[in-house]
Amino acid sequence: MARDVTALQERLAALTSWHHDWSGLRVAVYGLGVTGFSVADTLAELGAEVLVVASKADEERAMLLEVIGAELLEEPDLSAAPERLVEFDPELIVVSPGFHWDHPLLLWAAERGIQVWGDIELAWRLRDKVGDPADWICVTGTNGKTTTVQLTATMLLAGGSRVAPCGNIGVPVLDAIRDPQGFDVLVVELSSYQLHWVNRNAGGELQPYSAACLNIADDHLDWHGSLEAYIAAKAKVYQNTEVACVYNRADANTLRMVEQADVIDGARAIGFGLDVPGPSDFGIVDGILCDRAFLDDRMHSAIELTTLDELREAGLAAPHVVANILAASALARSYGVPPQVIRDVLTAFRLDAHRIELVRVEAGISWVDDSKATNPHAADASLKAYPSVVWVVGGLLKGVDIDELVRSHVSRLRGAVLIGVDRAALRAAFERHAPGLPVVEAEADETEGVMPTAVRLASGIAREGDTVLLAPAAASMDQFADYAERGRLFQEAVNEFLGGEADDDQSASRPGSD
Incomplete structure (x- = not known):
């Protein structure tokens, strides 16, 4: 069926209020995470026709979609537009943040001239509810x-x-x-x-x-x-x-x-x-x-x-x-x-968990969880807060260059413990800039075994006055569900390894307290 493109563009441009007429608008929502579900739920409440497209769907959210009157298309292979999506012929696509800008379904939308919004644009238009x-x-x-x-x-x-x-x-x-x-x-x-x-x-x-x-x-x-x-x-x-x-x-x-x-x-x-x-x-x-x-x-x-x-x-x-x-x-x-x-x-005010969080001070050694340092820039800021560090580092590097981060902090490092899958670049950087530095690797296939191994290895390097710092400079999804799980398992491993009770006075080891 031929579409009046000009009329559709004018309608979409005019939809700038919750109180405008969204009924019957055919919207494909890409993704069914927290954001994707909020989009589908909102559009269904407005009376739009909603088709959610996801490679994998959480069971609870899938059931809720049925309750709110939205349709779910669960398709593991989204390398091309599924037949149901083509048949639905969306007038608008709202994309979740996780969909790469050149995902095949977004290229398909561009070829057909379908407008693509993010959840932020949709929320801005609807902010007067x-x-x-x-x-x-x-x-x-x-x-x-x-x-x-x-x-x-x-x-x-x-x-x-x-x-x-x-x-x-x-x-x-x-x-x-x-x-x-x-x-x-x-x-x-x-x-x-x-x-x-x-x-x-x-x-x-x-x-x-x-x-x-x-x-x-x-x-x-x-x-x-x-x-x-x-x-x-x-x-x-x-x-x-x-x-x-x-x-x-x-x-x-x-x-x-x-x-x-x-x-x-x-x-x-x-x-x-x-x-x-x-x-x-x-x-x-x-x-x-x-x-x-x-x-x-x-x-x-x-x-x-x-x-x-x-x-x-x-x-x-x-x-x-x-x-x-x-x-x-x-x-x-x-x-x-x-x-x-x-x-x-x-x-x-206090910082959230896993942000330069002091876990323990034992025998003059501070153990700090900054699992939220998921890229080199964050790890750089964390490393600068401590004068002598045993650095627990590694994970998914997301295409960034780790070399300069290693080079710039060699002088403050007592040693390093490598975790995660992207180790080749880290090994090369340490060999190039700190060939004499103790660098060990926490070899563990299972998530539960990574941090106990890393903590044991770090303890073998650390000396009184040092900080053992988890600042991975990398994403966590190679070995953990997210940075929070990575940090939680680090803290559990530290407390299990050290045993007993934490020192009463840990405030002196907070960054910036010297």
């Missing part, structure tokens, strides 16, 4: 996104706003915009996968209240194809920003993104960094974290937010954590949160 739409504060970057989102949301909540952290942090944005209580502001963590799909279609252009890109380093190059494409995706976070574009003064890429962004008139560039801040910046002066952006006389004065000593007491003084705190403070201040509220939040 519950009263006035919430403002969106958007956060991206290679590392530190989740911590910054949590900090920002906590500061906003303490400042009196109804707020929800959502997006790549684990709660789909579509769930947040459908919450019946409604919110004043959403703090949205955005991955490069999600940003790849935004601002592509008329009517769905994201317009953040404030936005931040925390940093850029090689990551997910296997997905994007090049560092340039990865940076281009991340840069979309600043497009159409209304109030504040928060960038990292130590990362020239983020500054260029802001300089090149097409923003709403009046939006300001707000830099953050660990050095002395200029006007319109956040930074540090004599151990004091300062705001020189959101005050009347920013040319000659600054507002104190907290001190490094206070952050040290809370276990938040590692340099990369301090940078996240400054970025979150800038975002919160852009929304009017008072400085004293920020200080109070930082006094009580």
Whole structure:
């Protein structure tokens, strides 16, 4: 049946509200993870015809699809468009973040001229379901996104706003915009996968209240194809920003993104960094974290937010954590949160599990779980927090170069324990830059055996004053379900190996406490 392409494009462009007519729209949803199900559930509630296409379907979600009136097409081989998808003839495709941009089903859609949206675009169009739409504060970057989102949301909540952290942090944005209580502001963590799909279609252009890109380093190059494409995706976070574009003064890429962004008139560039801040910046002066952006006389004065000593007491003084705190403070201040509220939040805030988490101190050796360091940039920040390290490293390297990370930290390494499948590049890097360094490998076929072996080997290398640091610089799915399982098994192995009770006073081994 011939399709009136112009009429369909006009209809899709006009669908910018929950209260518009979505009924009967044929939508194929690619993927049935947390995001994919939230998309299908939302569209079914709107009255659209929904076909979910997945290579594998969780049994519970598959049953729920039947309940909500969506159809499931489970097809292990998606190297070509299945017959049922072709027959369904979708007018729109909404893709989950895990689908690679050149997946055969997306190439098929492009050939047929079918619009492709991500869950973020769909949520932006539907954000007015519950009263006035919430403002969106958007956060991206290679590392530190989740911590910054949590900090920002906590500061906003303490400042009196109804707020929800959502997006790549684990709660789909579509769930947040459908919450019946409604919110004043959403703090949205955005991955490069999600940003790849935004601002592509008329009517769905994201317009953040404030936005931040925390940093850029090689990551997910296997997905994007090049560092340039990865940076281009991340840069979309600043497009159409209304109030504040928060960038990292130590990362020239983020500054260029802001300089090149097409923003709403009046939006300001707000830099953050660990050095002395200029006007319109956040930074540090004599151990004091300062705001020189959101005050009347920013040319000659600054507002104190907290001190490094206070952050040290809370276990938040590692340099990369301090940078996240400054970025979150800038975002919160852009929304009017008072400085004293920020200080109070930082006094009580604690990092999530598996983020430079001190597990034990025994015989003068600290054992630290930073399993969340899933790429070289994150591992670099973690390694910099400790003077002498036995490094537990390895996993899925995701196409990134590990050589420079090894070279730059040789001077602080006591030794290394290799885990994971991508070991050849690690071996070569250590042989090239540290031929005399003890480097051992945790050979284990089963997930349960990896960490006990790694811990035993690390113990044989570590000396008093050292930190045994799990900072893998790699993804975890080769041997573990996710980074959390990797970290949990490391902690269990440490406690089982050391036995007995942990030392009473472990605070001295927190990063940044020296």
